[in-house]
Amino acid sequence: MDMPSRLRGPVCVVACFIALPNAITSARAQTPNRDALLSVHRQLLESVFLRGDTTMVAATALPNLVVVPPGGIVENRAQLLSGVQNTLSDSLLVDEVLVADHGTTAVVVARVRMSRQDRPTVGTGRSRMMSVFVHDDRGWRLLARSVTPCIERAISAGRC
Secondary structure: OOOOHHHHHHHHHHHHHHHHHHHHHHHHHOOOOHHHHHHHHHHHHHHHHHOOOOHHHHHHEEEEEEEEOOOOOOEEHHHHHHOHHHHOOOEEEEEEEEEEEEOOEEEEEEEEEEEOOOOOOOOOEEEEEEEEEEEEOOEEEEEEEEEEEOOHHHHHOOOO
């Protein structure tokens, strides 16, 4: 039986308000854990830069990963995995970590300082790193990363 047009509007409004609180509750319950994000970020950096180990990157990086290392070239997942040995450092300091997140997407920006005793002018010094993560059924996954070396003027001004 067809409902008169004067009754259709209020019935829909009542039904929408009844369903709405359940949707909000389930969205809150699925918000990913920020501590887990920061832990994955840290583990990725340590595995790549201190151990030269690709296991964590292989498990965490999405198939369509995009990386922009110093120098401005663009690499994909396979290129990153094959070049991990070139990023090995003797020391790593990560600080000034900032997180901007929106639902299941998060951007982690950090200052990264590393050094290599064997080649002090290659791959050492201060950089800013930006990593984009998405959260799926396997946890936080790396989608993109960019590394920008700090310039001396920014370092002197205390901005990098």
